Amino acid sequence: MKTLSTLLLPILIFFSSSCTHESIVQPTYTDTGSIIVDPPTPNVKSDTVCFNTEILPLYTTYCSSPGCHDAISHREGITITNYAQIKNGITAKNPSRSPYYTIIGNGMPPKNSPKMTSDQIATILKWINQGALNTNCINSCDTTKFTYTDPIQGLISTNCNGCHGISPGSGNVYLGDYASAKAYISANQALFINAITHSTSLTPAQRMPPSNKMVDCQISQFEKWINAGYPQ
Numbered sequence: 299m300k301t302l303s304t305l306l307l308p309i310l311i312f313f314s315s316s317c318t319h320e321s322i323v324q325p326t327y328t329d330t331g332s333i334i335v336d337p338p339t340p341n342v343k344s345d346t347v348c349f350n351t352e353i354l355p356l357y358t359t360y361c362s363s364p365g366c367h368d369a370i371s372h373r374e375g376i377t378i379t380n381y382a383q384i385k386n387g388i389t390a391k392n393p394s395r396s397p398y399y400t401i402i403g404n405g406m407p408p409k410n411s412p413k414m415t416s417d418q419i420a421t422i423l424k425w426i427n428q429g430a431l432n433t434n435c436i437n438s439c440d441t442t443k444f445t446y447t448d449p450i451q452g453l454i455s456t457n458c459n460g461c462h463g464i465s466p467g468s469g470n471v472y473l474g475d476y477a478s479a480k481a482y483i484s485a486n487q488a489l490f491i492n493a494i495t496h497s498t499s500l501t502p503a504q505r506m507p508p509s510n511k512m513v514d515c516q517i518s519q520f521e522k523w524i525n526a527g528y529p530q
């Protein structure tokens with residue numbers, strides 16, 4: 299009986315969830331241990347939090363900016379730049395026993411540094427509760443959307459604001475609001491595109507974000523936004 303129910307339970311969960319969420323995606327495991335959660339067709343968002351596009355950039359942007367917990371400075375011996383290092387401070391499905399979660403807003407990021415939004419903190423919580431997996435998404439963005447409100451503001455907030463969200467910003471690039479982002483990018487359009495595409499025409503230090511390139515569909519959302527004249 300016991301074996302039967304352990305066998306049936308996952309099947310039942312699978313079927314009940316596949317009825318309610320039509321976009322649910324069966325994960326594929328890669329040889330590096332990460333899990334690809336992209337739907338077979340682009341522009342369909344699954345409910346699984348993507349580690350590579352939603353979680354890693356938050357830690358590298360808000361915690362590993364130059365001089366903090368990056369590979370060179372590693373303040374207090376802490377480096378937070380990849381999945382294994384982030385997992386050192388996270389207990390899957392147990393947020394209260396995850397120091398890299400509980401410290402957010404309680405001393406970290408430090409005073410006068412850009413803060414994560416409540417939505418971003420909620421996404422980290424959801425990721426922990428989903429098992430804190432190394433999930434990777436490549437196509438999970440809707441490239442028919444390219445206004446500032448959705449998705450550009452969120453992309454900048456997740457990927458750039460830890461370093462460019464408080465004026466004057468790293469390298470004197472401030473992207474913290476619509477007018478400033480539009481003004482900077484329109485005056486430096488080629489440099490900006492080269493920076494986010496990690497063009498080899500730039501030095502490695504000029505490629506943005508410095509530690510992890512955004513996925514192609516996000517870069518394409520930026521390019522469409524710029525080409526359309528920065529719609530709000």
Ligand code: HEC
Pocket residue numbers: 358359362363364453454457458459460461462468469471489490493494503504506507508
């Ligand atoms: C971890 C910190 C950090 C993050 C995150 C970050 N930047 Fe930067 N950015 C810098 C630093 C530092 C410089 C100055 C680099 C230099 O001049 O060598 C810079 C410079 C730039 C420049 C100017 C490059 C140049 O050569 O003058 C652009 C454009 C830029 N960032 C855009 C972005 C965008 C867009 C994002 C998010 C998608 C982003 N950055 C994320 C730290 C960061």
